[in-house]
Amino acid sequence: MVWTEQAVEEWRHTGVRPAVAVWTLEQTRAFLDFVSEERLYGLFHLVTMCGLRRGEVLGLRWPDIDLDQGAVRVVRQLQAHRGRGLVESAPKSAASRRTVMLDHATVGVLRRHRWRQQKEAEGRGREWDRGGYVFTAVGGGPLAPERLSRLFRKLNTASGLPPVRLHDLRHGAATLALAAGVELKVVQAMLGHASIVLTADTYSTVLPQVAREAAERTASLVLKDAGRVRRPVRGRRGRRGPVSAPPRSHPGPTGRTALPVGAQTWL
Incomplete structure (x- = not known):
């Protein structure tokens, strides 16, 4: 103790x-x-x-x-x-x-x-x-x-x-x-x-x-710039392009930022 x-x-x-x-x-x-x-x-x-x-x-x-x-x-x-x-x-x-x-x-x-x-x-x-x-x-x-x-x-x-x-x-x-x-x-x-x-x-x-x-340090490393990165996405036809994420939009490891219908991240 x-x-x-x-x-x-x-x-x-x-x-x-x-x-x-x-x-x-x-x-x-x-x-x-x-x-x-x-x-x-x-x-x-x-x-x-x-x-x-x-x-x-x-x-x-x-x-x-x-x-x-x-x-x-x-x-x-x-x-x-x-x-x-x-x-x-x-x-x-x-x-x-x-x-x-x-x-x-x-x-x-x-x-x-x-x-x-x-x-x-x-x-x-x-x-x-x-x-x-x-x-x-x-x-x-x-x-x-x-x-x-x-x-x-x-x-x-x-x-x-x-x-x-x-x-x-x-x-x-x-x-x-x-x-x-x-x-x-x-x-x-x-x-x-x-x-x-x-x-x-x-x-x-x-x-x-x-x-x-340790978990907090890992999350801090991964997510510290999450609100400022531009994340490439792949559309239905495979076209790639950056999607700007608004500041502070990443809610954490269990959240998901809204993307256009049919789009998925390719990170």
Whole structure:
């Protein structure tokens, strides 16, 4: 469910929140603005834009990121196991092992994050953990997944925005991409879904809106000059000639402009 104004009002009145909800575009911008000075801003920005899973983003090491080419390789995930602590493992599925392309703004965010991390490491000297993780705990070591989730919940509450889970940022990334006109197959690859059916089923609530907008764009392309074109017609004896259509005479894809008796369009 998208946190529309009505949904937010109902939540504030009843206190009941949906199990899965995503922010609107404006709410997403507000959150990124709110956390822009946070130490882990780069992580929240990356998940918001690219939809990485929590374990995937925490398992990233700097060799996995090519800032010159603008690409992130997802080759592992970091998970917490009882009795074993933090453990690296393979991605969730074969499809989850993927390369995600980055936009220029996200590349810039990651460059700034790397620079700040280098300064942080210099300040701690030998105390800094040299594991090479992109997003780390304060000492440079791996960041526990649940600790990240707690931080996100704290920031979400402080921002005053309606509640979402950290994993919902992944859903939000897909929703915003679809709303921006990105093809479903591309969104599937970005998320690392094994099947496009899974992607379509998961985001079925946003797909009708996307399809409707696509239909409107198509109609706009086809009909935008319909009131000004001169359409050739074929008469009974096959004679062709232009017939001027009066301005604004085309009623749309289901209408028909009146022509002389016996005449038919040959468009």
